[in-house]
Amino acid sequence: MRVVLQRTKQASVSVDGEIVGQIDKGLTLLVGITHEDTLKDIQYLAEKIVHLRIFEDAEGKMNHSLKDMDGQILSISQFTLYGDTRKGRRPNFMDAAKPDVALLRYEEFNEALRSKGIVVETGTFGAMMDVSLVNDGPVTLILES
Template identity: 50%
Template sequence: MRAVVQRVLRGSVTVDDTTVGQIDQGLVVLLGVGQGDTVDDARYLADKICQLRIFTDEQGKLNLSVQDVGGGVLAISQFTLYGDCRKGRRPGYSKAALPEEAKELYESFVQRLICNGLPTATGIFQEHMVVEIINDGPVTLLLDSNKIF
C-alpha cells in the first residue's frame, strides 16, 4: 500500500460540482492499494500517518502529529500511485489491486484513522474527483507499507 501524505492548511474534494469532503489544517492522503496488500498494510499506514511528527511546535521544529494539532485527514483513493512508467509512454497498472479489493482496504484504512480519533473526510471511490490542496510548508512524504525496514 502506498500513500502520498501532504501537510495542508486545507483540502477538499469535489465530485460532479459537489464538495464531498473537506478539511482545514491537517493531512491530505492519496492512497494506492496494490496487489497482495492486506488489512495489516492498511492498519500500519493509518497508524503511521496518525503519529507522524510533521507539524511544527513552539520552537519551529517538526515535533507534533496531526493528532497533537487537532487536525483532520482527507483520504483520497488513487490507484495511479501504482502506475509503472518505466516502459513506453502510457503507465501500466498491473500492480494495482482490483477495484473490489482496493475499495475494501481503502475503507479499512479510513476506519482505522477514525478509530484513532482523527476527523476524517473522503472522496468517492472510483469517481472522477477534483482535489484542491493548499500545501503547508510544503511538507510531502511518500510511505509504502511494503518497504518496512
C-alpha cells in the same frame, strides 16, 4: 500500500462540481492499494500517519503529530500511484488492486484512521475528482507498507 501525504492548511475534493469532502488543517492523503495489501499494512500505515511528527511546535521544529494538534485527514483513493512507466509511453496499472479489493481496503484504511480519533473526510471511490489543497510548508512524504 502506498500513500502520498501532504501537510495542508485546508483541502477539499469535488465530484461533478459538488464538494464531497473538506478539511481544515491536517493531512491530505493520496492512497494507492496493491494486490498484496493486508490489514497489517493498513494498521501499520494508519499508526504511522497519525503519529508522524511533521507539525511545527512553538519553536518551528517538527515535533507535533496530527493527533497532537487535532488535525483532520482528507483521504483520496488513487490507483495511479501504482502506475508503472518503465516501458512505453502509457502507464501500466497492473500493480494496482482490482476495484472491489481496493474499495474494501481503502474503506478499512479510513476506518483504521477514524478508530484513532481522527476526523476523516473522503472523496468518492472510482469517481473523477477535483482535489484542491493549500500545501503547508510544503511538506510532502511518500509512505509505503
